Amino acid sequence: MTRYVGAIDQGTTSSRFILFDHEGEIVALDQREHAQIYPRPGWVEHDAAEIWRNTQSVIAGALNKAGLTAADLACVGLTNQRETTLLWDRRTGAPLHNAIVWMDTRTDALVARFSAQGGKDRLRAKTGLPLSTYFSSLKLIWLFENIPGARAKAQAGEALFGTMDSWIAWNLTGRHFTDATNAARTQLMNLETLQWDDELLTLFDIPRACLPQILSSSEIYGACRAPLEGALLSGALGDQHAALIGQACFAPGDAKNTYGTGCFLLMNIGETPRLSTKGLLTTLAYRLGEEKPVYALEGSVAIAGALVQWLRDNLGIIEKSADIEALAASVPDNGDVYFTPAFSGLYAPYWRESARGIIAGLTRFSTKAHIARAALEAVAFQTRDVVAAMAEDSGVALEELRVDGGMAVNALLMQFQADILGAPVVRPRCIETTALGAAYAAGLASGFWKDKREIAAHWRAEKKWNPMMSTEERERRIAKWAKAVTRSFDWTD
Numbered sequence: 457m458t459r460y461v462g463a464i465d466q467g468t469t470s471s472r473f474i475l476f477d478h479e480g481e482i483v484a485l486d487q488r489e490h491a492q493i494y495p496r497p498g499w500v501e502h503d504a505a506e507i508w509r510n511t512q513s514v515i516a517g518a519l520n521k522a523g524l525t526a527a528d529l530a531c532v533g534l535t536n537q538r539e540t541t542l543l544w545d546r547r548t549g550a551p552l553h554n555a556i557v558w559m560d561t562r563t564d565a566l567v568a569r570f571s572a573q574g575g576k577d578r579l580r581a582k583t584g585l586p587l588s589t590y591f592s593s594l595k596l597i598w599l600f601e602n603i604p605g606a607r608a609k610a611q612a613g614e615a616l617f618g619t620m621d622s623w624i625a626w627n628l629t630g631r632h633f634t635d636a637t638n639a640a641r642t643q644l645m646n647l648e649t650l651q652w653d654d655e656l657l658t659l660f661d662i663p664r665a666c667l668p669q670i671l672s673s674s675e676i677y678g679a680c681r682a683p684l685e686g687a688l689l690s691g692a693l694g695d696q697h698a699a700l701i702g703q704a705c706f707a708p709g710d711a712k713n714t715y716g717t718g719c720f721l722l723m724n725i726g727e728t729p730r731l732s733t734k735g736l737l738t739t740l741a742y743r744l745g746e747e748k749p750v751y752a753l754e755g756s757v758a759i760a761g762a763l764v765q766w767l768r769d770n771l772g773i774i775e776k777s778a779d780i781e782a783l784a785a786s787v788p789d790n791g792d793v794y795f796t797p798a799f800s801g802l803y804a805p806y807w808r809e810s811a812r813g814i815i816a817g818l819t820r821f822s823t824k825a826h827i828a829r830a831a832l833e834a835v836a837f838q839t840r841d842v843v844a845a846m847a848e849d850s851g852v853a854l855e856e857l858r859v860d861g862g863m864a865v866n867a868l869l870m871q872f873q874a875d876i877l878g879a880p881v882v883r884p885r886c887i888e889t890t891a892l893g894a895a896y897a898a899g900l901a902s903g904f905w906k907d908k909r910e911i912a913a914h915w916r917a918e919k920k921w922n923p924m925m926s927t928e929e930r931e932r933r934i935a936k937w938a939k940a941v942t943r944s945f946d947w948t949d
């Protein structure tokens with residue numbers, strides 16, 4: 457029997473390929489960062505050709521490290537940054553433009569245009585999503601309106617639309633498809649039927665001919681080409697949905713928070729898509745093969761690890777991301793500095809397109825260490841806002857928070873998170889839960905793992921942070937943060 461499953465994790469910052477064994481343990485990993493392209497304030501692009509090259513390279517790299525070949529893999533799963541939008545030429549395989557990244561705000565004028573047309577409630581009822589620069593629909597319209605000939609090619613089926621899952625899967629298998637979790641983030645899929653919705657396609661004037669086929673998150677999609685010759689691709693889902701599976705959040709009420717470039721808290725809400733009244737998204741959690749779809753409430757935070765990258769790349773106050781912990785720990789507190797990182801507006805629970813980042817409370821006393829500390833705290837405060845919205849919405853307070861993602865290695869952040877939530881934070885042994893979830897989705901379809909129960913038995917807590925802050929202090933800081941948040945509003949109006 458082949459003893460391993462491979463998972464491609466195409467994230468906002470980097471692409472990884474990870475090999476897992478039957479216990480869900482990592483056997484080998486290779487990772488490569490790609491360029492973040494910022495052509496104008498608020499714009500963020502990726503070179504999709506570079507991402508495909510990096511994907512090929514990390515696949516070869518991890519297989520090499522493990523001394524394995526594609527023939528040793530029972531199957532392969534694929535997970536990805538969601539919403540990031542690409543059009544490419546069906547014949548040549550060349551992208552028509554750089555991919556427009558999920559956090560890009562160039563479509564704010566389109567938000568205003570469609571808001572003025574009315575129908576926002578109908579849109580939310582059908583897709584679970586508000587009108588926002590975040591989702592693919594408006595990014596695709598921007599491409600049609602700004603790239604000469606793009607619409608005509610799309611209408612003729614000569615240009616294909618896809619998020620990063622479709623792009624990688626098309627390059628790997630030659631098949632043009634997406635899974636229903638990724639499709640849920642385009643704002644073109646009906647959350648009940650899990651198919652492209654005619655009313656939405658008409659509203660946004662999107663030609664059906666360019667859209668990928670929507671499939672489940674766990675089924676055999678096809679055999680791969682080099683560098684995974686012959687291996688079966690049998691799992692595909694958005695990264696946050698994959699992390700939910702990787703954290704074994706299979707029961708209603710189970711939740712996880714993934715700290716990557718952004719920060720995304722998803723709570724399983726079972727088989728009925730319920731709309732939030734507190735600024736959360738309703739999304740498909742996953743659809744495993746022929747099983748009934750499972751839904752989730754999501755609190756999306758655009759800027760988390762991206763803030764650490766910004767301190768590194770734009771301000772140069774740290775050399776590498778991990779350095780932020782020592783710098784922030786070199787001062788006992790934030791020195792009354794609060795950082796609202798509304799670089800892409802504010803997402804959940806505020807949904808303010810026109811907010812922009814601010815650092816508040818600066819004095820002659822403030823140092824780069826206070827700013828570093830305020831940056832880490834901002835990630836925890838944003839998560840607290842989402843947790844509070846989730847509790848109000850569901851009427852159930854979170855007993856503990858399961859965490860993962862690149863920033864979850866930061867112990868200072870994790871302790872502050874527990875303090876500011878007033879609830880324990882638990883990190884599992886494997887924090888590569890996104891890739892693990894994709895491997896699980898693939899392995900369930902291929903029969904490598906029997907069922908969800910077998911998978912859930914692999915989950916092990918590795919570390920737990922208990923809250924140590926007094927209630928009074930917590931409330932004081934939350935009030936200060938809330939003040940800093942309001943100061944960031946309406947900057948671009």
Ligand SMILES: Nc1ncnc2c1ncn2[C@@H]1O[C@H](COP(=O)(O)OP(=O)(O)O)[C@@H](O)[C@H]1O
Nearest residue numbers: 467468469470716717761762764777778862866
């Ligand atoms: N020790 C650390 N402390 C704080 N942030 C970190 C640390 N290590 C990595 N990061 C941040 O985590 C992010 C990468 O996490 P990852 O889960 O790989 O993200 P993505 O899936 O979005 O590419 C980067 O933004 C990086 O700055």
Ligand SMILES: O=P(O)(O)OC[C@H](O)CO
Nearest residue numbers: 467468537538716717718
């Ligand atoms: O790349 P990540 O892990 O920050 O995730 C990005 C999200 O999928 C965007 O919705």
